Amino acid sequence: MEQKQVLIVDDDVRNIFALKAVLRSRNISCITTGTGSEALQLLKQENEIKVVLMDIMMPDMDGYETISTIRQMPGKEHIPIIAVTAKAMTGDREKCLEAGANNYISKPIDVDELLIQLQQYL
Template structure:
């Protein structure tokens, strides 16, 4: 199976480090960016990204805005997007899904749950 890479979008280097370590331990290639604008830049090219892990709470352009902008790009309208957020309040999951995320996982991340979600998208 050809491994597509996972794009990690998070403004916190510790989160990126932890996520990259988990993915690397499962031989899943990944790239990371710190802003929504950088994510859009990567996704506007021929990127080989098979799924996106999107932090919601980011400065400037938050995850909701970034997800909506990605969904507005015809080439990425079906790209699997998993919202990753520390905001685990009532209604947050729905808000992420309404913005266009395919799935939602809260911090601290349940690694097994994350890997199950990613496998289902990357094996399509």
Template sequence: MTAQKQVLIIDDDTRNIFALRAVLRSRNITCLAATSAAEGLQILNNEHQIGVVLMDIMMPDMDGYETIAALRANEKNSTLPVIAVTAKAMVGDREKCLEAGADNYISKPIDVDELLIQIQQYLSK
């Protein structure tokens, strides 16, 4: 029997991580979290049970766009589903996230039902 796939949350704001973890735990979805792009990439290099990444776009040092590019550069993660989670909800932001390599996009404040639909779509594969 294979282990359950986990969700990796990469977000520099611990309040966002706390809220997302609470929602996911309430649905029996296990998750890991990273508060920086570097930490997230390190987890991805070491952890093989990640089923989807929730990627904050606006982070210091290395933003979500750069992080997605670095993630995709690793062959092991080239097809790993990434959902861009961002407060950037202006016209064109969704397209920019998808062009950067995200598989899907959800804006903050997060519609929990929509997020869960997106996550389940990837974890069920």
């Protein structure tokens, strides 16, 4: 059976650790990276990635830039992307959706809400 994977993109190892623990406890396979450019490389190589959890505030390439780049990648234009941001300010959600995210969740992450969002795509 094909394993559906979630790609977690976050520059904070504590966030990655917490998200991986939650997903693995629900038998959801995941791979992780700390940068937008690494995420783009992984997406080029991996065909099993079904959903991307994208941190917005990252050094090098931020989440907005990474999302809009993914939207231009042949074969990846429609991959579901859930933007994850600590800056839950007015307008952030709209900015994430404008960049091409399918959905949005703010930190600290509500695990139940995250799982509901993931179920739509897995």
